[in-house]
Every structure is written in C-alpha cells, then in structure tokens.
Amino acid sequence: MRLLSxxxxxxxxxxxxxxxxxxxxxGRSVTVFVGQNGAGxxxxxxxxxxxxxxxxxxxxxxxxxxxxxxxxxxxxKGQGGKMEVEICFDHDxxxxxxxxxxxxxxxxxxxxxxDEPQLSASRRVGGATTPLRQDEVEAVLPRGLHxxxxxxxxxxxxxxxxxxxxxxxxxxxTAIDTLLGIGRLDRALDIISTALGSHLRAPRGAxxxxxxxxxxxxxxxxxxxxxxxxxAHELPExxxxxxxxxxxxxxxxxxxxxxxxxxxxxxxxxxxxEGLDGKLSNLVERQRVLINQNAAVFFSDGLYRSALDVLNAxxxxxxxxxxxxxxxxxxxxxxxxxxxxxxxxTDREVSALQRLxxxxxxxxxxxxxxxxxxxxxxxxxxxxxxxSRIQANTLLDLEKDRxxxxxxxxxxxxxxxxxxxxxxxxxxxxxxAELREAWSRSYKVLEGLRNELKGLSRTLPQLEAxxxxxxxxxxxxxxxxxxxxxxxxxxxxxxxxxxVISDVQKAIRxxxxxxxxxxxxxxxxxxxxxxxxxxxxxxxxxxxxxxxxGRPIGVSSSEIALATFAFVGALARLMPVYSDLESLLPVSQxxxxxxxxxxxxxxxxxxxxxxxxxxxxxxxxxxxxxxPQLLPQSVLIVRPDQVQFLGSLVAGDAAPVGRAYLLQxxxxxxxxxxxxxxxxxxxxxxVRSEADASPRTQVLPLPA
Amino acid sequence: MPRxxxxxxxxxxRIAALxxxxxxxxxxxxxxIRSHGSNMSKAQVTELAKKLASKARxxxxxxxxx
Numbered sequence: 001m002r003l004l005s006x007x008x009x010x011x012x013x014x015x016x017x018x019x020x021x022x023x024x025x026x027g028r029s030v031t032v033f034v035g036q037n038g039a040g041x042x043x044x045x046x047x048x049x050x051x052x053x054x055x056x057x058x059x060x061x062x063x064x065x066x067x068x069x070x071x072x073x074x075x076x077k078g079q080g081g082k083m084e085v086e087i088c089f090d091h092d093x094x095x096x097x098x099x100x101x102x103x104x105x106x107x108x109x110x111x112x113x114x115d116e117p118q119l120s121a122s123r124r125v126g127g128a129t130t131p132l133r134q135d136e137v138e139a140v141l142p143r144g145l146h147x148x149x150x151x152x153x154x155x156x157x158x159x160x161x162x163x164x165x166x167x168x169x170x171x172x173x174t175a176i177d178t179l180l181g182i183g184r185l186d187r188a189l190d191i192i193s194t195a196l197g198s199h200l201r202a203p204r205g206a207x208x209x210x211x212x213x214x215x216x217x218x219x220x221x222x223x224x225x226x227x228x229x230x231x232a233h234e235l236p237e238x239x240x241x242x243x244x245x246x247x248x249x250x251x252x253x254x255x256x257x258x259x260x261x262x263x264x265x266x267x268x269x270x271x272x273x274e275g276l277d278g279k280l281s282n283l284v285e286r287q288r289v290l291i292n293q294n295a296a297v298f299f300s301d302g303l304y305r306s307a308l309d310v311l312n313a314x315x316x317x318x319x320x321x322x323x324x325x326x327x328x329x330x331x332x333x334x335x336x337x338x339x340x341x342x343x344x345x346t347d348r349e350v351s352a353l354q355r356l357x358x359x360x361x362x363x364x365x366x367x368x369x370x371x372x373x374x375x376x377x378x379x380x381x382x383x384x385x386x387x388s389r390i391q392a393n394t395l396l397d398l399e400k401d402r403x404x405x406x407x408x409x410x411x412x413x414x415x416x417x418x419x420x421x422x423x424x425x426x427x428x429x430x431x432x433a434e435l436r437e438a439w440s441r442s443y444k445v446l447e448g449l450r451n452e453l454k455g456l457s458r459t460l461p462q463l464e465a466x467x468x469x470x471x472x473x474x475x476x477x478x479x480x481x482x483x484x485x486x487x488x489x490x491x492x493x494x495x496x497x498x499x500v501i502s503d504v505q506k507a508i509r510x511x512x513x514x515x516x517x518x519x520x521x522x523x524x525x526x527x528x529x530x531x532x533x534x535x536x537x538x539x540x541x542x543x544x545x546x547x548x549x550g551r552p553i554g555v556s557s558s559e560i561a562l563a564t565f566a567f568v569g570a571l572a573r574l575m576p577v578y579s580d581l582e583s584l585l586p587v588s589q590x591x592x593x594x595x596x597x598x599x600x601x602x603x604x605x606x607x608x609x610x611x612x613x614x615x616x617x618x619x620x621x622x623x624x625x626x627x628p629q630l631l632p633q634s635v636l637i638v639r640p641d642q643v644q645f646l647g648s649l650v651a652g653d654a655a656p657v658g659r660a661y662l663l664q665x666x667x668x669x670x671x672x673x674x675x676x677x678x679x680x681x682x683x684x685x686x687v688r689s690e691a692d693a694s695p696r697t698q699v700l701p702l703p704a
Numbered sequence: 705m706p707r708x709x710x711x712x713x714x715x716x717x718r719i720a721a722l723x724x725x726x727x728x729x730x731x732x733x734x735x736x737i738r739s740h741g742s743n744m745s746k747a748q749v750t751e752l753a754k755k756l757a758s759k760a761r762x763x764x765x766x767x768x769x770x
Contacts, residue, residue, distance in 0.1 A: 135741040183742035188733045191752045198750070199757030489764035490757065497729040500718050507715060585719070585734055 001604045002633055007086040010068040012043035015696040023658025029633040030649055030656045034640060034676055035663030036685045040697040041637045045609040048150045051085035051100045053143050054117055057152050064114055067104055070694040072112055080105035091140055095124040098137055144178030148568045154610040175571055179578050180512050185505045192498045193226055200491050202484045211477040218474040225463040228456055235453040242446040249439040256432045262419050269416040276409040283402045287395060294391045304376050311373035319361050320370040329357045471495050519570035526626045527562050534563050561614030568606060569630050576602040605633035612642045620645035628656040640676060660702040667695040679703050725763040732759055
C-alpha cells in the first residue's frame, strides 16, 4: 500500500483547502511534517483516522467540533459549506479515493447546524471505478489496526509511563485478531453451527427412535461444544478486563502501601527526632556544666600564673621578702633624722634614704606578696596541665557527639518535611485493608478465569471430537431413512465445511504468535543493536529477555517503547502477508489458492505522530537511521525540538525524506515565534496575521 | 522478507479434499460474511444460517441426483 495524497478542507485549524503529496519513491519514501504545538499536528494525524474510519484519537475533538471555526463564522445566514478530508492511496494495483465530509449550514436566525459525516469512497481498477462502503474500506485497512498504522507515539510513551500496560496489550491483542481476520472465521462457524442446530433437524417421524436419539445426542454434543467454545472466545476479553482491574487495584494498593510505609517512616522519624532532641539537650547541659566548672579553673590558673610572675620578679628585685623595712626607713627619715651613733644625717644621706624608700614597698604588702608567692604553687596547677587537657578533650568529644546528633536530627527533619510535603494522609491507611481485600478478590477472579480458559483449552478438543463422532453417527442413521437422507447429506456438507474452517482457524492462530514474534525481533534488533529478544506469550504480553541466557532483563522505558514500535512495524509488514490468506479461501468465483510469501516492499505505511517522544536521544537517532529500511513508506509528524533527530533522513541529495512540509501557524498572537532551520534556509513557525483573525494552519512545502 | 509460519499448502490440500458442494458452502458463507461484515447481529446470523441450510439441502439434492 502506498499513500499518495491528503486533501484537507476546513478541517480543524486548516482553514480553506490544503493538499499534500506523500513521498513514495523507493529510497525516498519518508514524508515529514514539522509543526509547533498548536499548529495542527494532532489534527493532521486525526485527519487520517477520521477520513478512513470516522474515528479520532482519545481526547481529540468531538464530531461536532471538527469544522474550522473561522469557516463557520464566515458562513452567512442562509448559506452553507463543507468540511472534507480526502485520502488517495494505491493498494495491490488499485487506486483508492476515500473522502469523508461534513456539511454545515447557518439558518436565517444565525444558528449553525452540522450534518452527519458522509463517506464517499471508490476503487479504480483499469478504467472502471467502483464505489466502496465503509466495510470495504476496512477490508483493506482494518479498523482494529488504525491505532497502530496511525500511531500517536507520544500517548504510547505516556501509557507505558503510566504503567497502563494492560490497555496497550489489549490493543495489541485486538490488532492481532484483526490482522488474522479471526472474527470472520468465527462468524462463519457461528452461521454453520446455527444452521446445523436449528435448521437441519431430522423430520419428526422420519425414522426410528434410535435415529432420533442419535440426532438428539449430536445436538447435545454440539450445544455443549458451542457453549464451551463461546465461553473460550469470551474469556480472553474477560481476562484482559480482569487483568486490567487487578493491575489497577494492585497499583492503587502499591500506592497505599507506599503511603503506609511513608506514614510508618514518618512516625519513626518523629520518634527519632524526639529522642535526638532529648540527647542533644543532655549533651548541651553537660557541656554547659563542664565549661562552667573549667572556666573557673582556666581563668584562676592564668591569674595565679601572672601573679606568680609578678611576685617572682619582685622577689628577684629583692622587694619580697623585704631586705630593708619600709617602716624603719620611714622612722629614720621622719623622726630620728640621725644615724645610729647620734650624728645628724647629712642632706646627701637623707636624699639617698629617700630614693631607697621610694623603691621599697610597704611592709604589709611585701609580707602579703611574700606569703602569696609561697602559696601560689599550691593554688596553681604546679605546671601540670593534664587535668585541664582531659576536661578539654571531654568537651571536644561532647561537641563532636552533639554535632553528629545535630546532623542526624537535620537529616531526619528533612525526611519528615519531605514526607509531609508528599501529602501523607493517615486516613488513607484505613482504606488499605479494604483495598487489599478488593485486590485479593480481583486476583482470585483473574486466576479463576485463567484456570477456566486453561481447562477449556484442554476439554474443547474432546468436545469437538465428541461433536464430530455423534454427528457422524446421526448422519449414518439419517442416511438409512429415505425421508431424512437429504437432511443427513446436507448436514454432512455443512459439518465437513465446519471442520475445514476450524482447522484453518487453528493453523492461523498457531502460526500468528510465531510470525509476530519473529517480525518484532527483526525490527527490534535493528533498532537496538543489543543482544535482547522480545518474547510474546499467548496473551501477547511481551517481555524482553537476554538473547543468550533467555532470562528477562530490566530495560529502560526507551527500550520498552522501541519494542512497542517494533510491534507496530511488525503489523505493517505482516498485514499484506495475512491479507493474502484471503486468496487461499474460495471467497469468490475464481478464488482458490494463493501464495503467502511476503515482501517488505508490500508492507503498509505508518503515520507516526511525535515518533521520537518515547525513545530518548540515542535511540531517536538510531530510529531515523533504520526506519527507511524497516518500512517502505512512512509519515513523520514532528515537533521543532525533534527536528534534530531527523539527521540521516534529510542529509544529502538522495535523503530518505522525499517530501517535507511546515505546519505554519498564522496568528495575531505570535507568542512562541521561532525559526525552523531547514537545508540552509530559515522558516518562521508562526506568521503574524491581522489582529482579529483566528489562528490558522498553512501547509508550507519545504525543499526535500 | 516477512513470511508466515502458516503452511499454505496444508490449507490448500484441506480445501481441495472437500467435495465441490462443501467448497460451494464455504464460498457461500465467506461471501455472506464479506457482504455483512464480521460484526453481525444474532438475527443476521440466524437469517444467514437459514439461507445456508437451504443451500445445503439443495446441494445435497444435486449431489444425490448426480
């Protein structure tokens, strides 16, 4: 299949008419659209799904809000218009044109009414054009596959990060069933079974009682097989629903468990902080007492030492103990004024005595100084400072302990604050028990359904064999009766056909898992270049394992997203192969057998919105390098920040990008202006338009 | 180059082993499904079953006449 062109008329922000051609030449078959947020990228992806299926992606506009608002405003009273999306593609040598439109009209009172969407589709072979119905469009592009062929990569990344693996798997499982056309064969079996059970009964009274009993036994065996088979068909969907419920309940329980753990930790921290506060308080008190005690010792020690220095100096000078009495000198100078022999002192002798008196301290001071000097060595620490050093070390140890406990307290306090800011809700702990019970119930339901399916898988072949055996026995007896022979033969024709359809269906189911797994790994190994292998189980749940050891390995979210893309690529590559199954079945005159050989050149195109979002930088570049080899045609809708990853897709004259377009926003509010650098030129993302005009998207071709 | 694990030859042989009348039944039922789509109602299934039963009777008669 090759996309040829897309035409948009008044579709969302695409005011007026826009037409783009897709790159389709071998080797140059990648088309790129670049647009800022709000420029119409999601609208472009939805243009494909709306046109082909009448569907839009989750969260996109409702059907009544698809027409460009400016076009609606411009429509005068009594006038009308049309919104259209048209896609042209080639498939198996036939040209398809699919156009979906929605008319609108403004009545005389000014009220706008929007019509139901209309499909106009056709297929042209040679010169003849045949109109197509929706189901005929879907025969080429099955509805169940559109979330993959028109792939919102950003939302897949979000699904994976939100851990909603169940919904991704459910889509994958539906996609596989769609790919295989299993539903069609299921219906064929339903119709045949209903014909056998309700419309080809033996005529009453046509035979003996034995024949009637055989017919009843065949009917009972068929009913039992039908009921079991129907149940086996219903169970996978029920298992998926139950798995989704179990996953979500477990997720909520994990959250609550985490919350409960946080609450427990919060309480532990509170107790820790309280204990540390007590210890810190004790330490500070011990430090205070120790400092107070030792301050007196330190200070007095210093004073004593200073005093001893002063007294030693006085002693050295002979001031203490006094060699001359200050009192004797005073008496001699003031009262006696004569020497010991009674001779009056001369002026010179008086002057010398006065100078000596000035140097001699008072007797009581000298006496006290002398006493003090002899006592100080006892008062002071005799030069042994060991006790004070011990005290200082104790103080330092206390301080270290205090700092350590302070740090512990700070860490605990920070954790407590963090938990508080995380909105720990103690009340939610009470929900935990109820939720645990709900999870337990959901798990038991899931387990019960899985066991039931396993049991049915074992008994269905036995039931089918019993159905065939009783049917054969009944047919033999019917054949013996002239009146019932025709019914018996008609039943034989139908049951033979039923057996073939059943065998074909089994063969398809058995081969599908292996086919999908093989193609996924072919793509994954090209994208990843690591010895990883994607393994797909019966529920199409995939796990990534080490290729050498076969053991599951932890991979990054980018690597999981790449596996999802590999699945998308596998569908695109297998789609034409499984379409060929049709040619094996005699669906129409001339139909018969065909080949199941596939060719990557026949793979379906894929339209990827924001393809690089879930991949990370390294894998984004790798993705660009190998994409053209994986798929024969692709359309990438990228954000400006993802243009850097296009790299090898746009480099050189024969680059894989054969067509490129800028979704240029024309707006009166050029809030987020910027320039797209492209092949040496710059292109404005936003162009300022007249003041009161609505924002609109212009599709600007870029050199490719 | 993608190839399916499905054995096309086995399917061909299985269909070829059917009687022409059963192949006609198979063609009829698959063509009906193609026309009505896979998601048909219970009433549609019953209606098509009735038609198929009638076709089977006619084919059985043709077969016995042959």
